[in-house]
Amino acid sequence: MTHALKPGDMIGVLGSGQLGRMIAMAAARLGLRTHIYCPDPGPAFDVCARHTMAAYDDEAALAAFADSVGLVSYEFENVPAGTAAFLAARCPVRPGAKALATSQDRFVEKTFLNGIGIATAPFAVVDSLADLKTAVARLGRPSILKTRRLGYDGKGQVMIRNGHDLAQAFDTVGTAPSILEGFVPFAREVSVIGARGLDGAFAAFDVCENEHEEHILARTLVPARIDADTARAAMDMAGRIAAALDYVGVLTVEMFLVEEGGAQRIVVNEIAPRVHNSGHWTIDGAVTSQFEQHVRAICGWPLGSPRRHGRIDMHNLIGAQGHDWETLLQTPGVCLHLYGKHEARAGRKMGHWTRVTPEG
Amino acid sequence: MTHALKPGDMIGVLGSGQLGRMIAMAAARLGLRTHIYCPDPGPAFDVCARHTMAAYDDEAALAAFADSVGLVSYEFENVPAGTAAFLAARCPVRPGAKALATSQDRFVEKTFLNGIGIATAPFAVVDSLADLKTAVARLGRPSILKTRRLGYDGKGQVMIRNGHDLAQAFDTVGTAPSILEGFVPFAREVSVIGARGLDGAFAAFDVCENEHEEHILARTLVPARIDADTARAAMDMAGRIAAALDYVGVLTVEMFLVEEGGAQRIVVNEIAPRVHNSGHWTIDGAVTSQFEQHVRAICGWPLGSPRRHGRIDMHNLIGAQGHDWETLLQTPGVCLHLYGKHEARAGRKMGHWTRVTPEG
Numbered sequence: 001m002t003h004a005l006k007p008g009d010m011i012g013v014l015g016s017g018q019l020g021r022m023i024a025m026a027a028a029r030l031g032l033r034t035h036i037y038c039p040d041p042g043p044a045f046d047v048c049a050r051h052t053m054a055a056y057d058d059e060a061a062l063a064a065f066a067d068s069v070g071l072v073s074y075e076f077e078n079v080p081a082g083t084a085a086f087l088a089a090r091c092p093v094r095p096g097a098k099a100l101a102t103s104q105d106r107f108v109e110k111t112f113l114n115g116i117g118i119a120t121a122p123f124a125v126v127d128s129l130a131d132l133k134t135a136v137a138r139l140g141r142p143s144i145l146k147t148r149r150l151g152y153d154g155k156g157q158v159m160i161r162n163g164h165d166l167a168q169a170f171d172t173v174g175t176a177p178s179i180l181e182g183f184v185p186f187a188r189e190v191s192v193i194g195a196r197g198l199d200g201a202f203a204a205f206d207v208c209e210n211e212h213e214e215h216i217l218a219r220t221l222v223p224a225r226i227d228a229d230t231a232r233a234a235m236d237m238a239g240r241i242a243a244a245l246d247y248v249g250v251l252t253v254e255m256f257l258v259e260e261g262g263a264q265r266i267v268v269n270e271i272a273p274r275v276h277n278s279g280h281w282t283i284d285g286a287v288t289s290q291f292e293q294h295v296r297a298i299c300g301w302p303l304g305s306p307r308r309h310g311r312i313d314m315h316n317l318i319g320a321q322g323h324d325w326e327t328l329l330q331t332p333g334v335c336l337h338l339y340g341k342h343e344a345r346a347g348r349k350m351g352h353w354t355r356v357t358p359e360g
Numbered sequence: 361m362t363h364a365l366k367p368g369d370m371i372g373v374l375g376s377g378q379l380g381r382m383i384a385m386a387a388a389r390l391g392l393r394t395h396i397y398c399p400d401p402g403p404a405f406d407v408c409a410r411h412t413m414a415a416y417d418d419e420a421a422l423a424a425f426a427d428s429v430g431l432v433s434y435e436f437e438n439v440p441a442g443t444a445a446f447l448a449a450r451c452p453v454r455p456g457a458k459a460l461a462t463s464q465d466r467f468v469e470k471t472f473l474n475g476i477g478i479a480t481a482p483f484a485v486v487d488s489l490a491d492l493k494t495a496v497a498r499l500g501r502p503s504i505l506k507t508r509r510l511g512y513d514g515k516g517q518v519m520i521r522n523g524h525d526l527a528q529a530f531d532t533v534g535t536a537p538s539i540l541e542g543f544v545p546f547a548r549e550v551s552v553i554g555a556r557g558l559d560g561a562f563a564a565f566d567v568c569e570n571e572h573e574e575h576i577l578a579r580t581l582v583p584a585r586i587d588a589d590t591a592r593a594a595m596d597m598a599g600r601i602a603a604a605l606d607y608v609g610v611l612t613v614e615m616f617l618v619e620e621g622g623a624q625r626i627v628v629n630e631i632a633p634r635v636h637n638s639g640h641w642t643i644d645g646a647v648t649s650q651f652e653q654h655v656r657a658i659c660g661w662p663l664g665s666p667r668r669h670g671r672i673d674m675h676n677l678i679g680a681q682g683h684d685w686e687t688l689l690q691t692p693g694v695c696l697h698l699y700g701k702h703e704a705r706a707g708r709k710m711g712h713w714t715r716v717t718p719e720g
Binding site: 046330336 | 367368381384385388389390391392393394405406407408409647656661662664665669682685686689690692693695696697698699700701702711
């Protein structure tokens with residue numbers, strides 16, 4: 001295996017949140033050490049062999065980081081392009097630059113998806129109020145104005161309904177380069193989490209059905225309520241996206257499931273070039289967790305089996321819900337995960353729990 | 361819950377080997393941080409929030425360690441009594457002094473077990489060659505001369521067969537305080553891993569059947585080939601032992617299964633006041649792992665479910681077997697764990713793998 005790591009080697013991860021933490025723990029299971037790099041302290045620092053707290057443009061710190069690891073990966077898609085390029089000149093960065101560039105900009109992402117024949121919401125670039133007016137006239141209402149970059153958990157977006165003043169919407173979001181997205185009347189939100197190996201092999205977990213509250217993932221059910229053919233099409237789409245991006249690692253594709261006249265079809269919402277909250281159930285509910293799968297892929301190792309152990313019900317613990325830990329510890333069949341965050345701020349992901357029910 | 365910890369708190373663990381490592385990883389899952397204390401570096405240092413490398417009699421280091429944690433536990437039973445007492449004056453040590461004192465000395469241990477009505481091999485104290493001769497005359501051959509303290513993986517013991525020179529055996533082992541154990545003609549070796557909570561609740565995993573090679577655990581099968589009544593008796597014994605020791609945490613009882621005239625009975629071999637190699641399958645094969653169960657117990661939290669997900673086959677990777685990782689990563693259904701040890705020395709536990717087969 002070319003550019004493959006060995007047990008005992010060190011992997012680098014950008015970001016010190018719960019995703020980096022769970023990647024580090026999966027790496028440790030396989031005998032790898034992890035070096036976390038982040039400008040801010042976070043819960044991943046508590047489970048890694050080494051950490052560096054430095055800015056993403058601190059070239060001396062980045063160089064030392066790159067020298068200490070066999071490869072670099074990341075827990076979030078908004079890695080600055082300059083950081084990724086600086087590191088890539090010194091060691092493999094997986095997933096690579098194409099995945100980052102594509103997923104960091106909603107316009108680039110949708111253009112890429114349509115280019116490989118995958119449906120998205122209709123969209124238009126918005127750089128001015130005039131653009132917004134033209135776009136709303138074309139795409140109708142409701143539609144959603146979103147910043148092209150740096151949006152997550154509903155931040156940097158506004159729904160434009162009947163009567164909504166466009167100048168006000170533009171002032172809220174549109175001063176940054178934005179796009180308008182036509183509203184997709186979806187029946188459900190689903191996601192496909194797949195992994196592509198260094199050898200091009202692809203393996204996906206079963207389609208996840210996701211419920212959001214206030215734009216934050218609240219609950220994931222697996223298998224999703226989706227026709228078998230549509231599920232296969234969704235998983236196939238994720239594989240085509242990964243191949244087109246020369247992808248190495250775990251990739252998440254967030255999708256809308258649309259039901260029309262008794263038929264189902266998939267519209268892709270966005271790509272996350274990383275492990276994903278809707279895949280946390282795989283720790284307790286699959287032969288290989290998404291975190292181990294990511295580590296296997298980036299290390300150039302064979303992918304593991306994504307087989308489920310049963311029906312899955314995963315709930316996030318958001319903000320004050322983190323205080324429910326004591327009750328959850330006593331609830332039969334609940335696998336509890338807490339992220340080691342000290343303060344249960346509103347909207348903050350404090351942990352999750354999974355219940356796996358054997359299928360008859 | 362009295363003396364209970366909260367997520368975010370720090371637990372202390374003495375010992376930096378793979379057991380401490382897996383305790384730290386289980387603690388992290390539940391949002392706890394771990395401080396590892398060990399005179400020598402080891403793989404647990406790579407997954408903990410903090411570590412101290414200092415001798416077990418370094419009182420300044422021990423005091424700082426105790427001040428930094430909510431409680432202290434350990435990965436091995438040979439914690440020096442002075443270390444445990446020094447720490448216990450500053451913070452809870454779980455399991456407590458009685459468990460350590462009992463399990464550190466084979467004579468004390470067997471006397472304790474017989475005192476609560478639990479069968480062991482017949483035994484006699486050996487402090488001199490004359491004692492050894494008397495003991496062999498009483499217990500017969502084969503019998504086993506073992507140091508009372510500090511033996512593990514077959515170290516510090518010699519089998520006395522027909523014709524074996526007693527003076528030579530005594531010179532090999534008996535210069536340290538020892539006991540002679542009568543040989544138990546067992547059909548199989550089994551173990552019970554149970555946990556006792558701060559509230560006295562007890563929960564055991566199903567009985568494990570263990571195969572050793574050169575005195576080192578090679579393979580564990582669950583469920584063990586044991587009658588249902590005998591299995592219940594074995595699990596009940598572990599619960600009685602834990603109660604009699606005022607035990608808090610995971611406790612392992614190694615047992616001989618004896619078959620005579622179509623009936624099975626249990627003879628206890630020894631107690632390990634800790635998580636155990638024969639319970640590593642619980643990470644992938646049970647609702648709650650032995651490591652999480654230990655963390656729950658010592659933190660004063662409710663015990664989790666010990667329910668199995670299926671039939672278990674767990675294999676240790678000893679020494680050069682650690683090199684099989686690449687093949688094992690490609691073997692369907694195998695959950696691989698590597699301990700991050702750099703050198704695959706003979707007899708060294710490098711990792712393990714588990715296969716969970718759904719039961720029909």
